[in-house]
Amino acid sequence: MKLRIIFYILLSVTSALEAQEIDKDLFVIKKQMDQISHFTADIVIDVEAPFINMPTKTATINYNRGEKIKFSSTDFLIFPKRGLDFTFSEIFDHPFISVDRGLQTVGNRELKVLSIIPKDDKADMAMVTLYLDTENKNIITSEITTKKQGSYRLDMNYNSEEILPNYVEVSFAIENLKIPLNFMGSDTKIDRKTMRNSDTNAGKVKLQIKNYKISSDFR
Numbered sequence: 001m002k003l004r005i006i007f008y009i010l011l012s013v014t015s016a017l018e019a020q021e022i023d024k025d026l027f028v029i030k031k032q033m034d035q036i037s038h039f040t041a042d043i044v045i046d047v048e049a050p051f052i053n054m055p056t057k058t059a060t061i062n063y064n065r066g067e068k069i070k071f072s073s074t075d076f077l078i079f080p081k082r083g084l085d086f087t088f089s090e091i092f093d094h095p096f097i098s099v100d101r102g103l104q105t106v107g108n109r110e111l112k113v114l115s116i117i118p119k120d121d122k123a124d125m126a127m128v129t130l131y132l133d134t135e136n137k138n139i140i141t142s143e144i145t146t147k148k149q150g151s152y153r154l155d156m157n158y159n160s161e162e163i164l165p166n167y168v169e170v171s172f173a174i175e176n177l178k179i180p181l182n183f184m185g186s187d188t189k190i191d192r193k194t195m196r197n198s199d200t201n202a203g204k205v206k207l208q209i210k211n212y213k214i215s216s217d218f219r
Contacts (some may be wrong), residue, residue, distance in 0.1 A: 023098040023114055025134045030092055032137060032163050037065045038215040041162065049203035061209075063087060086168050088139065088156060091128055094120040101129075109133060112139055124148070136161075164214070168207040 059073035101113035117127040131141035156165035
């Protein structure tokens with residue numbers, strides 16, 4: 001009899017864990033993202049780093065479902081190798097468990113906080129923390145910890161009722177760029193004295209995104 005009770009308890013716990021694998025609010029957002037088959041957009045890029053002075057750049061972005069976002073420009077672009085996937089395809093590519101961390105007030109909004117833990121060892125992500133605007137069905141902030149390439153944070157703004165953001169701010173560690181300073185372009189100035197003496201190793205890439213052309217399963 002005791003063994004039967006233990007079995008039922010274990011079965012109930014297992015079922016509960018399986019039911020919690022995909023949070024219902026995240027599932028709604030993921031479903032929206034999954035509908036996007038292709039998009040292009042124009043972007044304006046600014047880099048904020050303690051010892052790098054790079055003028056504003058422009059580029060275009062191109063996304064096809066199942067592929068990474070591609071950036072193209074006639075200018076040299078300084079980007080972290082990771083952290084610019086605001087479709088979150090890399091997170092959703094692998095099975096994961098979501099853990100509800102409760103609500104947090106950011107500015108004048110109450111956001112739902114989730115921890116995302118990949119179940120597949122092949123995933124490059126170790127853990128992701130998402131801040132969801134459940135009312136507008138958007139991901140506002142994403143804190144991504146990778147296994148080999150450091151940590152990144154994405155903060156996003158959206159126009160009303162848009163699936164994709166019109167502004168993205170990516171915070172990253174300078175050492176994660178892995179780009180030789182001599183290849184940043186002739187119009188980029190490097191303050192090497194500040195670089196040597198700086199205690200700050202963080203930088204930001206700021207993207208203004210406009211002129212979206214989106215193809216989805218329902219457009």
